[in-house]
Amino acid sequence: MPRFQLEIAIVLAVSALGSASTIYFTRPKDGKIQLPTLSDEDGIASVRDPFDVTKPEDLIDGHPIEGEGFWKRMQRRKLIVSFLLGVVFVLSALPLALSITNANHYETALSGLLLFFAFYLLVIAIRSVSQDETNEHSKSIIHLATLLTFATGLLTLTAILPQTPRPVTQSDDYGHFVKIVSYVIDALFAVACVLVYTTPQGPPLHFPPTLIYSRKTVDAITNTDQENVCGVVGASPWGIFFFSYITKVIWLGNTAESLEIGDLPLVPVGMRAAYNYTRMKRAMQKFHLKIFSWKPRPGSGLGLAYKLIRLNRFVFIAEMLLSAISAVLFYIPAIFLQMMVAYFEADRDRKNPGWGWVYVVGVFMSNVATFLITNQLWSLATTTIQIRLKVQLNTILFAKTLVRKDIASSAPPAIKAGETSQSSDSSAADVAKSDDDDFSSKSQVMTLMTTDVDRICEFAWHVFAFVDSPIEIMVGTIFLYKLLGVSCFYGFGVIAVFLPLNHFAQKIIMGAQENLMKARDERVALMNEILGGIRMLKFMAWERSFEARVLKVREKELKHQRTNYMIESLWTAIWNGAPIIVAVVSFWHFAVVREQILTASIAFPSIIVFTEMKFALGALPNKFISLLQSLVSLRRIEKYLNSAEITPVPPLDQQSQIIALRSCTVTWPQDRVGSSKSASAASTPKSKFSLVDLKLDFPRGELSLICGKLGSGKTLLLLALLGEADVLAGQVLCPRSPPDALASFSGVMPTKEDWIIDGICAYVPQATWLRNESIRDNILFKLPYDPERYQKTLEVCALLNDLQVLEDGDDSEIGERGVNLSGGQKARVSLARAVYSRASILLLDDVLSAVDAHTAHHLYHECLRGELMQGRTIILVSHHVQLCAPQASYIVALDNGRVQFEGSREAFYRSTAVGTIMQSSEQKEQENVQSVHLDSIVDDHVPSTISAKEAKKSPRKLVEDEQRAVGRISQDTWRNYFSACGTMWYWALFLTILVIASVSPVLENSWLRYWSSSTQDGKGDNPVFYISIYAGLTAAGLVFATVRWFVLYAGSLHASTVLYQRLLKAVLFANIRFHDTVSRGRLLNRFGKDFEGIDSSLSENFGRSLIYALSAVTTLITVSFVGGTPFIIAAGILGTLYFNIGKIYGQTARDMRRLDSVARSPLYSIYGETISGAAILRAFGASSTFLRDMLRCVDTNINPYYWLWGVNRWMFARFTLLSSAVVGCTALVCMITPSISPSMAGFALAFANSIIFDLLLMLQHFVGLEQSMVAVERVKEYSDLPQEPAEFIEPRPAASWPAQGAIKCEDLVIRYAPDLPDVLHRLNFEIHPGEKVGILGRTGSGKSTLALSFFRFVEPTEGRILVDGIDTTKIGLTDLRSRLTIIPQDPTILSGSLRSTLDVFDEYEDAEIYESLRRVHLIPSEDTPAEGSEVVNANVFRDLDSTVSEGGENFSTGEKQLLCMARAILKRSKILVMDEATASVDYATDELIGKTIRQEFADSTILTIAHRLRTVIDYDRVMLLDQGRIVEFDRPSVLLNDSSSKFYALCKATGRDEFSMLQKMVARAG
Secondary structure (H helix, E strand, O other): OOOOHHHHHHHHHHHHHHHHHHHHHOOOHHHOOOOOOOOOOOOOOOOOOOOOOOOHHHHOOOEEOOHHHHHHHHHHHHHHHHHHHHHHHHHHHHHHHHHHHOOOHHHHHHHHHHHHHHHHHHHHHHHHHOOOOHHHHHHHHHHHHHHHHHHHHHHHHHHHOOOOOOOOOOOHHHHHHHHHHHHHHHHHHHHHHHHHHOOOOOOOEEOOHHHOOOHHHHHOOOOOOOOOEOHHHOOOHHHHHHOHHHHHHHHHHHHOOOOOHHHOOEOOHHHOHHHHHHHHHHHHHHOOOOEOOEOOOOOOOHHHHHHHHHHOHHHHHHHHHHHHHHHHHOOHHHHHHHHHHHHHHHOOOOOOOHHHHHHHHHHHHHHHHHHHHHHHHHHHHHHHHHHHHHHHHHHHHHHHHHHEOOHHHOOOOOOOOOOOOOOOOOOHHHHHHHOOOOOOOHHHHHHHHHHHHHHHHHHHOOOOHHHHHHHHHHHHHHHHHHHHOOHHHHHHHHHOOOOOHHHHHHHHHHHHHHHHHHHHHHHHHHHHHHHHOHHHHHHHOOHHHHHHHHHHHHHHHHHHHHHHHHHHHHHHHHHHHHHHHHHHHHHHHHHHHOOOOOOHHHHHHHHHHHHHHHHHHHHHHHHHHHHHHHHHHHHHHHHHHOOOEOOOOOOHHHOOOOEEEEEEEEEOOOOOOOOOOOOOHHHOOOOOOEEEEEEEEEOOOOEEEEEEOOOOOHHHHHHHHOOOOEEEEEEEEOOOOOOOHHHHHOOOOOOOOOOOEEEEEEEEOOOOOOOOOEHHHHHHOOOOOOHHHHHHHHHHOOOHHHHHHOOOHHHOEOOHHHOOOOHHHHHHHHHHHHHHOOEEEEEEEOOOOOOOHHHHHHHHHHHHOOHHHOOOEEEEEOOOHHHHHHHOOEEEEEEOOEEEEEEOHHHHHHOOHHHHHOOOOOOOOOOOOOOOOHHHHHOOOOOOOOOOOOOOOOOOOOOOOOOOOOOOOOHHHHHHHHHHHOOHHHHHHHHHHHHHHHHHHHHHHHHHHHHHHHHHOOOOOOHHHHHHHHHHHHHHHHHHHHHHHHHHHHHHHHHHHHHHHHHHHHHHOEOHHHHHHOOHHHHHHHHHHHHHHHHHHHHHHHHHHHHHHHHHHHHHHHHHHHHHHHHHHHHHHHHHHHHHHHHHHHHHHHHHHHHHHHHHHHHHHHHHHHHHHHHHHHHHOOHHHHHHHHHHHHHHHHHHHHHHHHHHHHHHHHHHHHHHHHHHHHHHHHHHOOOOOHHHHHHHHHHHHHHHHHHHHHHHHHHHHHHHHHHHHHHHHHHOOOEOOOOOOOOOOOOOOOOOOOEEEEEEEEOOOOOOOOOEEEEEEEEOOOOEEEEEOOOOOOHHHHHHHHOOOOOOOEEEEEEOOEEHHHOOHHHHHHHEEEEOOOOOOOOEEHHHHHOOOOOOOHHHHHHHHHHOOOOOOOOOOOOOOOOOOOOHHHOOOOEEOHHHOOOOHHHHHHHHHHHHHHHOOOEEEEEOOOOOOOHHHHHHHHHHHHHHOOOOEEEEEOOOHHHHOOOOEEEEEEOOEEEEEEOHHHHHHOOOOHHHHHHHOOOHHHHHHHHHHHHHHO
16 A cells, blocks of 8 residues: 555645635625625715715626636536546445445554545535536636545555555555555546646636726727736636636737837736725725824834735735745755755665656646645735735825825925035934925826835835744754754854944935935926926026936936945845855854765755855845835825815805905915814914915805905915815815716706806916816817707817817817917816806916907907806906906905905006006996907808818827837847946947856855765875865855946946936927927826836846856756756757746737836826826816726736736746756656766756756746846837037027117017928018017917927928028027027026026026016015015015925916016017017006016017007017918007007907007106
8 A cells, every 4th residue: 555645645634624614614604695885884984975985886807708608618527527536435435335344444444534535525526517607617627626636646646655664454455445545546546636637717707998997098999809808817727826817818918019018917806906095095095004102103114014914914924925935945955956866875886766867846846836835825925915005005106195285386396416405413313304205296196106116116025034034944944954963053153243234225226225315306396397398498508407317316316226236236145145154154064063074965956956045045135125115105105194184075065156355364285184273373383475464255156356466366366265275264164066966967968057066166377277187078078969059169269270270179189288289278178167067166377367368358249248157157367457346346455464355347447456456547448349359350251160171081180199119129129238237348348258257156166076085985184174165165156146236337337327317308309290299198108117127127136147047058058967868858949938938928018118108107197197287187176087087097007017917927837847847857868867976967957957947937037137128128218319500500699699689580480390281380480680570460370380480390391491591490400499589488497496487507696696586577676675584475586495396386377477487587688589478467567578678678579478458569560370371460560550450450349448548558658
């Protein structure tokens, strides 16, 4: 009878009992099978949460495809399994009957246990036949597969073990009969096992992709397979172990011409965004870390870590269990190797091969089993845990952004490069406290959602090392003790020396990582600002200056990266040295002190264990570093999640409809979380602007007007009504849109009468916020399309003529931040969104400033006072007091944060406020304004509807879809990186060191083989000699192994520097069309995420790929030398398979990486849109709608990321089998070749065993390398952009050019792209030196294009522009742009201080800067007394150190325009172009600015694009443009005296009194 039968029977019986217990305790409650639901727990969320966007379909994997047929097939399969197990049960009963008959108690017990096990299997199989529900069926299959694996494996093992004589009592006939029965049972178990292992756990599933993806992604799907849900949901146990369900994706990647995200199967429900978001949201409310009375400090990161672990506890527990099992299994191959070499030592001629064959099978099978379990561990870690954490953190951060106070708009920026803190004596604690983690910069919030989340997720799949490594070290120690005895403890005693380094390393690593993150934040923030203000940089020719500024910050970042690399290299060297020292000391004590013989069966297994422990010991410091880095990120994220939120919005039926402020003091929002003080005036810094003691009551259903001078607090008042400002005292009453308001309207088409909903708000900010979508989608803003209302909205918002001009009408795509629309068009599209909305309350912030007088008149009378606004409450901020006041029911006038006037229009006209707010020469405009419109003056009749466009072709895309490469990483990309690393000398040095370091293990093991064989033969020298040489070889190997990293990292940092410089230069000097058609998110993706990979992981992946590849080659050569021809043949066959699997895998893996990179950009874009437009989204009640959109983006993003790791596991499963086969072949060759000595066999097996790790790690890092090279490929794509013309052209113009300021245009033709129509048509005009010329014309007439052409933003298609007789195309762009000045319509100022904003490069004295601020009336004249320290709302412009937030968002648009004007005054160019430069400034200030311009630029040529006729009426000449042609160009007096001129009609259209005033002003001008 086979050995160990009783022990195996007991194990099988216990496993059956364990299975039965598991089934009992995991049975469905109440006798029903229930779907997992996300019901409220512990009373959480008794009121419906508007941010709970989960739908019932979000909780299912998919719908079965041909479910009935599938379950019938499964029933037949399970019947066959039941039949086989029934036969096993009957056969198991026969030995029991015989043993009872023979009264053999031992055999009775054995047979009884086996019969019980067979009976239990039969019960489970029969029970499963009727199961046609996935959960129960899957549970039965898993139990059967597990039990049958135990039975088949253990019984097969006993069958192949050699017999040893043991006394038996039964007869020979009985023993022979039982042996045959046991073999038959074993065979039946094996057949049943195969059947069960190949039985699917569920039917194929289909899930409607429209519920997951956007319409665009769905339309791109080419894969017609109905089974579109990841096969892991219903895969068989075999499919799960070997990842066979991924084969479909592998072939799809190899056969599809272009793989799209929608072609990939959908991830299981447990990975999807909606499911994980809802669970994470509940976890944030429910789980709180508390140990007795101790709680973690808020913002420490521990609380968030606890929540994540609690939420994902089951997968973390599974990960830890698998980790513990795999840690033990790792040493099983070494045990078999030790026994095999010991067998060779005892039986050199292989005379008794029985146990030898057992060891050959054991070496092979132990490796296979080890790596099957390890592969499952890695699959769980890299896909399930990593993706869940990524989704949970991203979604909860996004949800937080939707409710977080918008402190980014009012907070100071992060300290820029070159700026230092004045408080040099501040403690380290203060520095750590500030930590740059106030998240006042929008780019800092972006970094949280990208870099920090990724860092936590990457650590999460390494966390098992903290379980795996200690167990490996413990088991390895036990094994070493068996091999070396007490000698191993002397070796391990040395490790104690290294332990104190942990604490020291912790401080260094944490500090270095935080410094690196801060530097990275700073660089990304600066790049975000530069890309946002790229037009201004180009207008001012500042590209080189800002390139230097970015590179300075980049240099600081790479300095910290270099420090990180140094620490990492030294730390790794120390821990790599630890096992070497352990081995040397252990061998020294064993051979020298104890004088034991170091045989091959001791030496080589010891080396394998030392190597395995080297991985374990090496993993700990690496994972320790990752842990510390992740803690930094966890702390940052937790601090953000704990930041202040806006007041929650109750349901509409619980809100008062009153709009009033009761004795209210409000200020810009601040993050007061963590402060012990309540929000009060005392806790508000003096520099913060406040509205003081507001007592206002806005009438419902009427138009209210808010007016006041520049910077008086008008926008802050609107934000206070929206709940966006901090209320320091009093009460604000105003209905607010619930976050899910917009979501509740979707898909519902109300009647005309029900369209407006009481209490819903709409907000139009001064700085327009538009999405990168079509004009129609921006206006509809997720509401259903009502053709009549939509058409009417276009009419009243004066958009019809614009849509006629645009080639694709309302399907025209709006570029990022509306770059392809004029300021007026952006303002009107933004207004149209509010008009079309279902809001009853509209808060409009200066919507009339960006349009000309006629359009403003049209918007006011047709839109704001028109049919669509009847019964709606309108609160309008405007400088057009004379236009709006006559029909306003309620007027509020503000002055420096205080109410100057509030009341009816009649009272307003009687008050003193009217004189200070209106123009100095202004009188009340008459109601009977002539209905002459600018469009009718300068344009022919156009249709009044846009629906008549016949044969409409698909709209032109402005922002093209992101391109991705196909196929392998090109040689050009590799060359690009290699050349960036260094010259040929660098690579020669690196490769030399690399080869030496790779050969050193061969020398070490060769010496060990020589030592063991010499001592075994009894001819050896003194052990001290051997141990000294061995120590010298290992020490040299360690030195070279460390030096190679220093050399590699030096090249990597050089490459990071070179590649970044190339990309930065290419992007900064790319033509403006590129920036208009490429989203900022896409560029930030390259500068941020891609470069983070190039900086941090590319060099390591590259180095380790080479190291492990060389190690594998060295191993194969070495083992081939030992194994001879048989091994070479086997290695050739396995190598061919290896290559083909790698080739198939490589194509799909690259495609997944590229899809992952492309899918990240839309996610970045929606992050950016939401961060910048949070207040608008909240005002419209669009928060939950955008949250749902973001969940779609997350699902789209994680799908390729999931399959990226999935195909990785597929490849690993196959490679581990092949690598195990290499070890098996080596053992086989050693077994069948008696001439191979035990020491040589140990040498070969030790090397062959290392090839498993070498090949695995080589593939792992090579995959990582190719994925990192995708980042290089993407960077290279934008490093080769078409560049603008040369900066300088010799001969350069004189330093004084342009001395006169004369401009001449000759036959100028401009078009924006070769495939677009002409915008300007053969313009001919001449402007004399010092002339002031006004340029007028309706939107789209070419005014701004003409301004851009002077700066060569668009090159002339034909003709030329001469400035002082020099053709502008014949001089360099820097010379041209630096000598001219433009003040654009969209003012751009950079963050920092007021001084750095006005004087970017420290060129002027403070006195000059103050004078420029006086000239634009931002500060009073010098003789005005200084403000006292207690003054509320002190003038921030008096202090040049006043902070300017990102994008200047702590200033109003008008203030920003005046700052741009002050900057122009400092520059004092001979030619000044002003494009609606004072559109957002009040009339009184505008008049003062006009006088300043005439004084400061008396000798300069000025071209002014204006909507206010008063601005240009006293100019020398005016030019009227229409559709790119000059209609009129003459002196205003001449044109105004000609009643047939279009300029005359234009002036006449302003109204009788205004026309009279214009005539007087012309007369005064002479």
